[in-house]
Amino acid sequence: MDYKTSGVNVEAGRAFVQRIKSCVEATHRAEVIGGMGGFGGLMRLPHGLNRPVLVAGTDGVGTKLELAQEHQAHFGVGIDLVAMCVNDVITSGAEPLFFLDYIATGSLSPDAMAEVVEGIAQGCRLSGCALLGGETAEMPGFYSSGRYDLAGFCVGVVEEDQIIDGSKMRAGDQIIAVASNGLHSNGFSLVRKILEVKSVAINSVFGTKNLPLLDALLQPTQLYGQLVKSLIQNKIPIHGLAHITGGGLPENLPRCVPKGLAPSIDIKSWERPELFSWLQETGDIPERDLWNTFNLGVGFCLVLPSEVVEKALLICQEQNMNSWLMGQVVNSQGTNDNQLIGLPIEGV
Secondary structure (H helix, E strand, O other), rough: OOOOOOOOHHHHHHHHHHHHHHHHOOOOOOEEEEEOOOOOOOOOOOOOOOOOOEEEEEEEEEHHHHHOOOOOHHHHHHHHHHHHHHHHHHHHHOOOEEEEEEEOOOOOOOOOHHHHHHHHHHHHHHHHHHHHHHEEEEOEEEEEOOOOEEEEEEEEEEEHHOOOOOOOOOOOOEEEEEEEOOEEEEEHHHHHHHHHHHOOOOOOOOOOOOOHHHHHHHHOOOHHHHHHHHHHHHOOOOEEEEEOOOOOOHHHHHHOOOOEEEEOOOOOHHHHHHHHHHHHHHHHHOHHHHHHHHHOOEEEEEOHOOOOOOOHHHHHHHOOOOOEEEEEEEEEOOOOOOEEOOOOOOOO
């Protein structure tokens, strides 16, 4: 017996690395040292920083991978992987520097894996960070043949005196919502259960415009890195940033608000996208679970002084991001410290 007989194709792995080399190197920033092939990726810190602080984040794509792999949608989950990490790192005001990926699979499918890495590279290019390295592990018998899992790791940098940590936030600051472009990468265990239990045909349509359901479910996660970079470059004073992921607005928006304050939102300030309404109706999802599972159309939040709201909204528009004034920061009332105010159900 040999390694190939046991399920690991070393030659295919080498061919795969050569295949993805060009799209990986296309993401490299000027600070990257060397190319692919080393045991570790090397990168200088950008010039001109006085007290640089590194910011790191890691995440995966979750069970959206199951749906994507069933329907050969590999490129999109590569973008998802980058977005779930980058969108977290930028909430501190950091500029994404580099990204690493880890792909574990039962057996290497060069075409599928290449599409995944091309999606990762696209996400990195859109975020301005280098795809500095990665690892692909063939694990036959652990993962079923043709299946894979993804993990991503992003590192950014910010000047210590420019970290966005909520310390400058005050009652009266305004909350701007920036739209999501779908489910992003959260809530798919519930979505897949609805599809299974209700025997929903995946090629069906939904909503008033009869949009393809599969396309809507697998829409890659929106990246917000360039928006935050543009706000910072335009010297918009940002007091807080929140990435709306698993747990929805009730769990994630309060994370950027310091003790003694609370975010208060107007749920009538935006119209819930039809996809979420379709999911609620089809799966008979209680309102409480809907808010605690999905982003409901809000992918990212900005907390700013009231005097810069109009300028910030204009920058969002220039970045082709749909945004609106969603609420404000108020003094908390003891028991609701940091709790989200304005939800249709108490205690969500």
